[in-house]
Amino acid sequence: MNGRIIAIGDIHGCHQEFAELLELLKPTKDDRLILVGDLVNRGPDSCKVIDLARQHRAISLLGNHELRLLNYRKNKTPAAEIDRKTDADTFQKLRPEDWLYLESMPLTHYVEALNTVFAHGGFLPNEPWQRQPASIVTRIQSIDADGRACKRSDSPDSPPWADLWNGPPFVIYGHTPRPDVYKLKWSVGIDTACVMGGHLTAYILPEKRFVQVKSRRRYYP
Template sequence: MLNLQEIRQLENGRIIIIGDVHGCAIQLQQLLDRVNPGKNDQVLFVGDLVNKGPDSNSVIDLAKTVNARCLMGNHERRLLRYRRQGDVSALKRLDVATALRLRKSDWAYLDECSDVFVLPEYQTLVVHAGFLPVIPWQQQDLNIITEIQVLGEDGVPARRTQFPDAALWADYWQGPEFVIFGHTPLKEVYRQPFALGIDTGCVYGGKLTAFIFPEGRIVQVNGRKKPDDFCEC
């Protein structure tokens, strides 16, 4: 028999947050099969849905199938800058290959990417890369929130490759909002009191991770075989 709280959850559905997919359509299909989103569930992606992996088109098709919404990752951002403004200066080799393959409908999907998802019922924010501690999150621009990995010297946002020994931004984040993020691939889900990193490097041979509210459950599938052209870019 269902108690009242369970009935309420059934009506409200779950929130299923999925880490960086990077064009790994087979792994995303496997993860969705495991999680089995229903019509009351909301699927959210942390961004970097496309690029690097083998099949960005099919990943977007799958995202649409489950009515998922996506955040702006640094990869979507570079691609959209090219699409919207014709800016080729920031494009990397992989971006060009992806841009040539994206269909009009794929671009339309990426065009709807959000900067941050706010989940007030869980006092939670979902963001691609993270936030600088201290500054209110609402004041932080896309350069920070789609790129930050570690705090470099003087507390500036930086890439992990620039300061390999520096601590992740999440180590300093004091809340009160709980932040779920991707962008920085790690072997395991990264847990801090007020942050949870769910990029487990699917495209690099790690895993693809989903975090599910309200249970707080983690579901993972194995990532693709590690490619020869490994590049953390």
């Protein structure tokens, strides 16, 4: 495998932090840039994030925020009827080429040489990861007492899915914002809450190194 694999956590419209991180990383044509979803919403400029992703030939994975915007569009929901303000703002600003970019996002990306899969949210344990639907892969945070995927806020005492995941494969994911990287034997969570005033995190393979930039400010909520 030539070059590095560079995974970057949830950007959420934070284009300045994304640009700063890319400047530190200096990706070459041999490197593979993988953005683990939620490029858009909440932060200052989703369109500029998509422009940078396209410019650097990133593999951008489908996150729950992209999925929600695509569903509004598919269902022909008027912007005025979108109840989340940040969704409505992004919905109105996205250009035709941005919608095409969102529609082209794969759900997962698997690197066989490293037996590693990249996804936005994660997976239910004890089920083949390849067969799990977008509703799970983009949204899962925890596992409730009945073994079902749930949001952390809906079941605060339930364990994170990653605590119950015994690979292979190794999973690199975002979606669940934390103050620090969440590194376990079989997974690493790299959403370090940039849009909430935290950091934007990159994880570089095969060297297993983290690079971070501090958020310029808290953009959300």
